[in-house]
Amino acid sequence: MWNDHRVPVQGRRDPFAPLLENNLAALFRQHTRDGAATHAVPTGGAPLPVTRYADGQQRINLGTGNYLGLAGDPRVIEAASAALAQYGTSTAGSRVLNGTTGLHLALEEELADHYGTEAAVLTSSGVNANVALLSTICGPDDVLLVDAHVHASLQAAAAASRGTALRWRHNDLDSLVERLDSIDPRAGAVVVVDGVYSMTGEVAPLADITALCARYGARLVVDEAHGLGVLGAGGRGAAEHLGVLARVDAVTVALSKALASIGGAIMTSRAAADGIRASAMPYVFSAGNDPASVAAALASLRILRSEPERVVRLQDNCELLRRVLAENGAAPITGEGAVIAVPTGQDEVTQTAWRLAFEAGVYTNAVAYPAVPRGRGVLRLTLMATHTEEQLLRAGAIIAEAVASARSLVPVPA
Numbered sequence: 481m482w483n484d485h486r487v488p489v490q491g492r493r494d495p496f497a498p499l500l501e502n503n504l505a506a507l508f509r510q511h512t513r514d515g516a517a518t519h520a521v522p523t524g525g526a527p528l529p530v531t532r533y534a535d536g537q538q539r540i541n542l543g544t545g546n547y548l549g550l551a552g553d554p555r556v557i558e559a560a561s562a563a564l565a566q567y568g569t570s571t572a573g574s575r576v577l578n579g580t581t582g583l584h585l586a587l588e589e590e591l592a593d594h595y596g597t598e599a600a601v602l603t604s605s606g607v608n609a610n611v612a613l614l615s616t617i618c619g620p621d622d623v624l625l626v627d628a629h630v631h632a633s634l635q636a637a638a639a640a641s642r643g644t645a646l647r648w649r650h651n652d653l654d655s656l657v658e659r660l661d662s663i664d665p666r667a668g669a670v671v672v673v674d675g676v677y678s679m680t681g682e683v684a685p686l687a688d689i690t691a692l693c694a695r696y697g698a699r700l701v702v703d704e705a706h707g708l709g710v711l712g713a714g715g716r717g718a719a720e721h722l723g724v725l726a727r728v729d730a731v732t733v734a735l736s737k738a739l740a741s742i743g744g745a746i747m748t749s750r751a752a753a754d755g756i757r758a759s760a761m762p763y764v765f766s767a768g769n770d771p772a773s774v775a776a777a778l779a780s781l782r783i784l785r786s787e788p789e790r791v792v793r794l795q796d797n798c799e800l801l802r803r804v805l806a807e808n809g810a811a812p813i814t815g816e817g818a819v820i821a822v823p824t825g826q827d828e829v830t831q832t833a834w835r836l837a838f839e840a841g842v843y844t845n846a847v848a849y850p851a852v853p854r855g856r857g858v859l860r861l862t863l864m865a866t867h868t869e870e871q872l873l874r875a876g877a878i879i880a881e882a883v884a885s886a887r888s889l890v891p892v893p894a
Contacts, residue, residue, distance in 0.1 A: 540871050540875045547709045547710050549865050549866030572767065574765060576757070600745050607633040610732050614634065614640065615760065616760045618668060621668075623645075625671045630674050634703055643668070660696045669696060676816070679858070683711070687722050690724045703733075706817050708738045711816060712725075715784050718817075730748040731748070732744065735777040739776075741780065810822050818862055821861070829886045832889055836885055837859070844879065
């Protein structure tokens with residue numbers, strides 16, 4: 481058995497060194513020892529607007545992707561329970577072998593119908609949806625033009641492609657044009673963006689981006705993990721919200737947010753979907769999504785489509801909390817999604833503000849370097865359609881007070 485105390489052989493480097501000597505892991509361990517950890521906070525119940533945590537306390541929960549509040553909906557729970565009873569706990573096989581059920585086919589069909597595409601492909605996570613798509617497009621002479629702030633899974637997926645991945649400055653159309661002008665005009669080009677950016681809630685300027693793609697003959701991939709169920713009249717995301725959904729070549733989503741489940745999906749043409757099913761490692765060599773999670777996502781999608789007022793309620797809640805934060809001196813970064821980022825600055829301020837809000841009864845996500853640049857930390861808030869006005873008024877005041885107190889407690893560096 482390997483262990484971390486093996487006597488090294490002279491002259492041979494330890495290939496595990498990047499793990500064993502990871503500075504961020506060391507920082508996490510230190511925070512845990514100090515009782516100041518802001519990550520991996522255990523819960524003791526479902527991610528509801530008011531959630532019970534492992535310490536027995538109930539807090540207003542502004543830190544989940546349960547945007548439509550469906551993770552605790554009795555209809556979703558019943559659908560998952562029925563699938564568990566009928567199909568068992570696992571498909572026990574790849575989708576290309578024995579791992580497909582009628583539930584998988586139904587969810588793919590209804591997702592494709594929802595997005596107006598010819599087909600949809602389920603994957604075991606939102607991360608794998610991005611890897612399955614980007615790793616199978618582009619030849620060696622082609623280029624992926626990736627917004628610098630896209631989700632880490634898109635960065636990794638682009639790196640896995642046979643094409644060359646080039647970054648352009650976040651939401652900067654001039655930077656994108658420079659990249660498009662610089663590449664070989666014969667090269668295939670794919671522009672890759674988030675519809676809603678996961679750390680700040682900013683929305684991609686998709687109307688302008690689709691126009692550029694048309695001018696340069698580039699394909700467009702949009703990750704709507706944080707747009708599904710949040711933006712657009714039908715909750716399809718930023719592309720629908722901005723009126724350009726029909727001009728997007730592939731949409732990826734995570735089922736773990738608005739659809740109250742786990743997994744991911746790619747909506748695209750039938751031919752492209754067939755290519756993914758034939759060659760994408762996360763699809764071919766991974767077991768099919770477990771039936772209970774597929775049933776939960778399917779039930780959630782049907783609720784979204786039959787109750788669009790949930791999307792409106794979520795958007796109203798977002799507008800309310802943004803206003804409350806600004807009125808209390810903690811104006812968030814401008815955005816339109818259900819992710820609301822309150823600037824905190826230094827990591828020490830972010831950590832302290834998180835702790836003060838947590839102790840006062842509000843759970844948030846503390847986002848610090850390297851998830852954001854040094855000195856640009858935020859408290860990342862995510863809302864649900866099922867939060868009440870009273871909860872948001874209270875939470876907004878607590879968060880603003882926590883940020884102000886943290887800034888007064890943490891010394892400003894010289």
